[in-house]
Amino acid sequence: MYPADWHKLYGDMTGESARRVLTPLVELFGAKSMVEVGCGNGHWTQAGIDAGITDYTVVDGPWNNRDHLLVDRANFIEARLEVPLVLPRRYDLAVCLEVAEHVRGDSAPTVVESLCNASDVVIFGAAIPFQGGYGHINEQWPSWWRPHFEAQGYRPYDLVRPKHWNDRAIHYWYRQNMFVYVRE
Numbered sequence: 360m361y362p363a364d365w366h367k368l369y370g371d372m373t374g375e376s377a378r379r380v381l382t383p384l385v386e387l388f389g390a391k392s393m394v395e396v397g398c399g400n401g402h403w404t405q406a407g408i409d410a411g412i413t414d415y416t417v418v419d420g421p422w423n424n425r426d427h428l429l430v431d432r433a434n435f436i437e438a439r440l441e442v443p444l445v446l447p448r449r450y451d452l453a454v455c456l457e458v459a460e461h462v463r464g465d466s467a468p469t470v471v472e473s474l475c476n477a478s479d480v481v482i483f484g485a486a487i488p489f490q491g492g493y494g495h496i497n498e499q500w501p502s503w504w505r506p507h508f509e510a511q512g513y514r515p516y517d518l519v520r521p522k523h524w525n526d527r528a529i530h531y532w533y534r535q536n537m538f539v540y541v542r543e
Contacts, residue, residue, distance in 0.1 A: 377406035390451035397458025444473035484536035
């Protein structure tokens, strides 16, 4: 979906964003396992490994160039999010960031249900209206996503934005769009 140059241009900052945001969340939830849905090159999973994650799965579509993964290709699952995601088990964390805007709005309940089936703790963020980007077909406000998570019994927590809002070492779209949803 994204040109190969995109990951070259933004990869270092994506990795730094992931380290700054994910490390305290891994510690907070005592996570040892995670799944990254819409992994791209796997920057968030690599940051998770650096923070103590010992067991992980990465998921992306058939367009993913697995030669560019920063993590073990053996842990990759190819999937399309318009259909229910079938994972081998549940994880301590599910991470899905800046991915859901690529999926039609009528598939949103499927995306959210798949994430909730993956973990009791979902770190989620999607592009907001007018954000723009490659292949964005469903840019929505966080308030649009919230009822989909609530229907699955999850409550949103604004744990990232207050702490990192002014941290320019983190991509603005992560600082602006990310919430942590936890099963009630």
